[in-house]
Amino acid sequence: MALTELEIEALLLSLRISLWSVFASLPLGVLTAWFLARRNFPGKNLLNGLIHLPLVLPPVVVGYMLLVILGRSGPLGGWLHDVFGITIAFTWKGAAIAAAVMAFPLMVRAIRLSIEGVDRNLEAAARTLGASPLRVFATITLPLIAPGILTGVILAFARSLGEFGATITFVSNIPGETRTLPLAVFSMVQSPGGEEAAFRLVVISVVLAMAALMGSELFARHLARKLEE
Amino acid sequence: MLTIQLTKLYPGFTLNADFETDPSGITALFGRSGSGKSTLVNLLAGLSLPDGGRIALNGETLFDGEKGINLPPEKRRIGYVFQESRLFPHMIVRKNLAYGMNLTPVGERFIDFDHVVGLLGIEHLLDRRPAKLSGGERQRVAIGRALLSSPRLLLMDEPLASLDATRKNGILPFIERLSDELALPIVYVSHDLNEVIRLADTMVLLSDGSVAAVGPVEDLTSRLDLYPLTGRYEAGAALSTTIAAHDKDFNLTTLAFAGREFKVPIIDLPIGASLRLRVRARDISLSLTRHSNTSILNILEGVIEEMNETGPSQIEVRINVGAPIIARVTRRAAHDLDLKPGKTIFAMIKAIAIDRPSMGRRGGRKREE
Numbered sequence: 001m002a003l004t005e006l007e008i009e010a011l012l013l014s015l016r017i018s019l020w021s022v023f024a025s026l027p028l029g030v031l032t033a034w035f036l037a038r039r040n041f042p043g044k045n046l047l048n049g050l051i052h053l054p055l056v057l058p059p060v061v062v063g064y065m066l067l068v069i070l071g072r073s074g075p076l077g078g079w080l081h082d083v084f085g086i087t088i089a090f091t092w093k094g095a096a097i098a099a100a101v102m103a104f105p106l107m108v109r110a111i112r113l114s115i116e117g118v119d120r121n122l123e124a125a126a127r128t129l130g131a132s133p134l135r136v137f138a139t140i141t142l143p144l145i146a147p148g149i150l151t152g153v154i155l156a157f158a159r160s161l162g163e164f165g166a167t168i169t170f171v172s173n174i175p176g177e178t179r180t181l182p183l184a185v186f187s188m189v190q191s192p193g194g195e196e197a198a199f200r201l202v203v204i205s206v207v208l209a210m211a212a213l214m215g216s217e218l219f220a221r222h223l224a225r226k227l228e229e
Numbered sequence: 230m231l232t233i234q235l236t237k238l239y240p241g242f243t244l245n246a247d248f249e250t251d252p253s254g255i256t257a258l259f260g261r262s263g264s265g266k267s268t269l270v271n272l273l274a275g276l277s278l279p280d281g282g283r284i285a286l287n288g289e290t291l292f293d294g295e296k297g298i299n300l301p302p303e304k305r306r307i308g309y310v311f312q313e314s315r316l317f318p319h320m321i322v323r324k325n326l327a328y329g330m331n332l333t334p335v336g337e338r339f340i341d342f343d344h345v346v347g348l349l350g351i352e353h354l355l356d357r358r359p360a361k362l363s364g365g366e367r368q369r370v371a372i373g374r375a376l377l378s379s380p381r382l383l384l385m386d387e388p389l390a391s392l393d394a395t396r397k398n399g400i401l402p403f404i405e406r407l408s409d410e411l412a413l414p415i416v417y418v419s420h421d422l423n424e425v426i427r428l429a430d431t432m433v434l435l436s437d438g439s440v441a442a443v444g445p446v447e448d449l450t451s452r453l454d455l456y457p458l459t460g461r462y463e464a465g466a467a468l469s470t471t472i473a474a475h476d477k478d479f480n481l482t483t484l485a486f487a488g489r490e491f492k493v494p495i496i497d498l499p500i501g502a503s504l505r506l507r508v509r510a511r512d513i514s515l516s517l518t519r520h521s522n523t524s525i526l527n528i529l530e531g532v533i534e535e536m537n538e539t540g541p542s543q544i545e546v547r548i549n550v551g552a553p554i555i556a557r558v559t560r561r562a563a564h565d566l567d568l569k570p571g572k573t574i575f576a577m578i579k580a581i582a583i584d585r586p587s588m589g590r591r592g593g594r595k596r597e598e
Contacts, residue, residue, distance in 0.1 A: 126328065
């Protein structure tokens with residue numbers, strides 16, 4: 001089954017948006033998870049609530065909020081456009097941001113759980129051996145939470161691949177720019193006689209998701225083996 | 230010189246440590262569980278924050294509550310061997326060992342990798358992960374890892390507590406060698422008096438969060454007033470001796486101390502080597518005359534210095550036989566023999582009662598110097 005040009009376009013766009021969404025938000029995700037797991041500060045519950053909001057709000061609402069904030073006439077979007085000439089709304093960058101916002105709570109949860117599972121005594125031991133807190137994080141904490149980070153990345157990647165509601169609201173459904181696989185499926189189902197094309201896209205989505213899951217499973221086993229040897 | 234003046238408040242427990250010690254050799258922090266030993270070493274290492282006070286090591290202030298000085302643990306250069314080894318599970322032994330070493334400037338390292346590996350006998354473990362090591366192996370690696378960070382002071386928090394007797398006896402010689410060969414001051418936390426007597430020169434006795442006594446091990450173990458703290462069952466005094474002769478026919482070793490002799494089952498140490506041994510109070514019986522036809526090999530003449538009733542039916546008697554020893558006898562016997570301070574008495578000690586765990590190599594080290 002050879003892929004049509006449109007299918008390849010949607011597939012590559014989905015991959016690009018999801019990868020950007022995950023890897024651009026990963027450092028912030030790790031940082032946020034660390035603060036939530038290790039620090040007590042005023043407003044911690046509020047921050048936690050804000051991060052989890054996309055999980056409970058209808059995605060359309062999140063998309064609309066992004067449009068209000070990051071649209072060209074929005075406070076942040078206007079500033080980005082005026083100062084840097086960057087347009088977010090109705091571009092693939094906006095799609096990546098929408099996916100990242102929707103996937104962020106899943107990523108943070110997984111990483112936070114693994115940070116809470118780290119034996120802090122090991123970190124204390126590293127301090128007595130002369131390591132600064134930053135070095136302890138890089139050489140002890142980070143390697144020990146690698147499996148948790150992997151889980152977070154996979155969850156976020158899967159969530160990003162499937163993102164629909166916030167994306168279509170924030171950046172619309174523009175072929176070649178923001179029409180990811182789910183949006184393409186939606187378009188095909190909407191157009192008369194598009195069932196076959198929709199079905200092909202569904203198969204592509206399933207194959208992609210399976211490949212991602214299996215790849216992560218292999219990598220997780222590799223990590224576990226490394227710890228046991 | 231290690232100066233400690235610290236308070237740390239917990240709900241229901243207050244640590245109030247105030248003492249000064251010359252930490253050359255091994256200083257034992259001794260006390261029952263809950264007496265504040267671990268709390269104190271964590272404060273020393275900088276892993277928890279005191280509520281007030283001062284810590285100074287060789288003139289450098291590590292913590293001063295009033296001046297707001299608090300060196301973070303990585304700047305204190307105090308090594309720490311934990312009870313549960315705390316090896317990094319994601320690194321092989323070689324990397325665990327090198328972790329602290331690589332963070333120490335080359336000019337400040339006083340021991341190299343191969344020396345430590347040889348000293349601890351861990352060559353064959355270098356490429357293994359901590360999960361594949363036995364408890365004893367793990368502790369040796371943990372000791373090596375702390376050593377390689379070239380600390381000014383090494384803290385050991387009951388490093389042998391999780392090991393069985395065989396493994397313990399396998400590691401004790403390493404710890405003795407650390408202090409002897411590297412001249413590294415060690416603070417050794419223990420609730421096992423045998424370990425303390427075997428290893429330590431100085432003893433800090435902790436009780437309910439405060440320091441009950443500080444001094445040479447021999448002095449503290451022979452003080453009757455400290456018995457409730459040093460442990461009644463294990464009551465006994467430490468003697469610093471040197472190996473005087475070996476009797477190959479009967480497999481006995483003669484030890485000399487304060488001009489006296491003492492026979493014990495044979496010990497594999499050269500003549501002239503120093504040895505500290507512990508004579509348990511319950512292994513000593515007393516007599517007003519020197520018996521000649523008895524199976525007891527060690528009969529020491531001495532003068533009663535102090536007596537203390539420690540139970541409804543028993544009395545502990547401190548006798549100076551050149552050095553203080555403690556005997557535990559029944560109140561009845563004390564009455565019948567009319568024991569009282571100043572009286573001359575013969576202490577009889579079965580040679581066979583002195584077993585290996587109650588001996589240490591370190592006896593008399595300080596006094597010889």
